[in-house]
Amino acid sequence: MPEFKVKDLALAEKGENKIYWAEKHMPVLSLLGRKLEKRKVFENITVGACLHVTKETAVLASVLKRAGAEVYLAASNPLSTQDDVAAALAERGIHVFAWRGMSKKDYYESIAHVIKAAPDLTMDDGADLTACIHGLYYEGRSEELDIVSSIAGSRKNLVEKIIGGTEETTTGVIRLKALEAQGRLLYPIIAVNDSYTKYLFDNRYGTGQSALDGIMRATNILIAGKTVVVAGYGWVGRGIATRARGLGAKVVVVEVDPIRALEAVYDGFYVADMRRAARIGDIFITATGNTSVVREEHFLRMKDGAILANAGHFNVEIDLEDLEKISRSKRKIRENVVEYTLKNGRRVYLLCEGRLVNLAAAEGHPSEVMDMSFANQAMALLYLMKNGNKLRKKVYRLPISIDRRIAKLKLETLGIKIEKLTKEQKEYLKSWEIGT
Numbered sequence: 001m002p003e004f005k006v007k008d009l010a011l012a013e014k015g016e017n018k019i020y021w022a023e024k025h026m027p028v029l030s031l032l033g034r035k036l037e038k039r040k041v042f043e044n045i046t047v048g049a050c051l052h053v054t055k056e057t058a059v060l061a062s063v064l065k066r067a068g069a070e071v072y073l074a075a076s077n078p079l080s081t082q083d084d085v086a087a088a089l090a091e092r093g094i095h096v097f098a099w100r101g102m103s104k105k106d107y108y109e110s111i112a113h114v115i116k117a118a119p120d121l122t123m124d125d126g127a128d129l130t131a132c133i134h135g136l137y138y139e140g141r142s143e144e145l146d147i148v149s150s151i152a153g154s155r156k157n158l159v160e161k162i163i164g165g166t167e168e169t170t171t172g173v174i175r176l177k178a179l180e181a182q183g184r185l186l187y188p189i190i191a192v193n194d195s196y197t198k199y200l201f202d203n204r205y206g207t208g209q210s211a212l213d214g215i216m217r218a219t220n221i222l223i224a225g226k227t228v229v230v231a232g233y234g235w236v237g238r239g240i241a242t243r244a245r246g247l248g249a250k251v252v253v254v255e256v257d258p259i260r261a262l263e264a265v266y267d268g269f270y271v272a273d274m275r276r277a278a279r280i281g282d283i284f285i286t287a288t289g290n291t292s293v294v295r296e297e298h299f300l301r302m303k304d305g306a307i308l309a310n311a312g313h314f315n316v317e318i319d320l321e322d323l324e325k326i327s328r329s330k331r332k333i334r335e336n337v338v339e340y341t342l343k344n345g346r347r348v349y350l351l352c353e354g355r356l357v358n359l360a361a362a363e364g365h366p367s368e369v370m371d372m373s374f375a376n377q378a379m380a381l382l383y384l385m386k387n388g389n390k391l392r393k394k395v396y397r398l399p400i401s402i403d404r405r406i407a408k409l410k411l412e413t414l415g416i417k418i419e420k421l422t423k424e425q426k427e428y429l430k431s432w433e434i435g436t
């Protein structure tokens with residue numbers, strides 16, 4: 001029996017059905033997985049992961065286990081774990097430490113269990129696992145590190161064993177590039193997020209759909225006719241803005257980068273600063289990766305009934321300290337919905353404590369999208385196994401050939417044939433002589 005800590009093992013059967021459903025919608029990962037499994041490529045390898053514990057993550061973890069790995073998995077967010085899936089994973093022999101509603105202490109203790117297992121490869125979503133490993137190595141001190149070292153020990157020699165790691169999300173890649181820029185990154189990282197077959201699909205279509213899914217499941221309000229304010233026009237913001245418009249909302253984009261803001265204008269969205277947007281929005285969705293994007297000055301301008309949701313990785317985008325400070329009272333009125341009555345008498349509704357609404361109120365991205373993201377994860381681990389000793393302590397993207405292979409397989413599973421260049425066209429593209 002593996003080591004594990006989950007809410008209730010009796011939920012495992014329900015979790016199994018969910019995993020079965022996800023697997024059916026993840027043909028690329030399944031296909032690549034079968035190849036890895038046949039060759040047992042991860043025999044004698046311990047994979048330490050910090051990922052959202054969902055049915056899709058279960059498919060990935062099971063592929064790695066069948067390919068020979070010992071898998072240790074901690075939740076990458078206190079509210080994103082699907083407890084039935086976690087139970088099924090424990091029964092499948094995955095060392096899983098995750099349950100919905102864990103405290104900050106539980107969260108870091110779970111990461112500590114993964115570190116204690118001395119992984120050869122790490123797999124992260126948001127870079128908390130990688131940051132803890134680096135914190136222990138550099139003997140940093142913080143509340144989080146004290147929790148981790150109380151279970152994992154100092155673990156300085158851990159780093160020599162690590163071949164490399166992967167990072168799933170934009171926020172995590174930004175953190176790890178900051179570590180690299182300081183010259184303090186201790187092992188190579190593959191930024192899975194930076195594969196085209198990841199961010200163009202997962203960040204855009206995945207979050208675009210799942211963030212609105214979360215808001216609708218939490219509130220059951222009609223989107224049509226509402227004014228939706230989307231903060232951030234990266235790939236996630238684009239996806240959310242496009243889907244909100246598709247549901248009949250008037251969409252206002254708030255963006256700090258002039259090029260992105262201009263794109264939003266030409267994509268047909270209203271663009272404004274948050275002070276102006278605050279007055280007209282019915283629903284606010286943050287997707288910037290930055291802190292205090294919606295704060296006191298904005299809450300105070302909002303209409304009575306405004307809804308606040310976050311789709312970024314961390315719960316820092318909606319300033320909760322400010323919200324508490326300017327509120328007279330608060331009460332939970334539905335699952336995942338807390339009503340704050342402000343000192344000015346208006347009420348605003350915060351979803352999922354400002355944590356990622358798509359995973360906390362819905363099921364995260366649909367399996368079809370995670371199929372490509374997690375095919376990239378599996379290929380990144382294989383790439384590290386093959387090339388880890390040649391890589392430097394840097395953040396890399398996966399080679400484009402692997403990205404193209406995943407896209408090609410996805411098209412094949414969709415039954416779509418694409419055009420091929422003729423011999424003449426190939427020659428033409430290589431030539432310079434022929435002009436007008």
Ligand code: ADE
Nearest residue numbers: 052054056057363364365
């Ligand atoms: N991130 C967003 N959606 C996810 C999902 N369904 N599974 C794992 N990680 C996710």
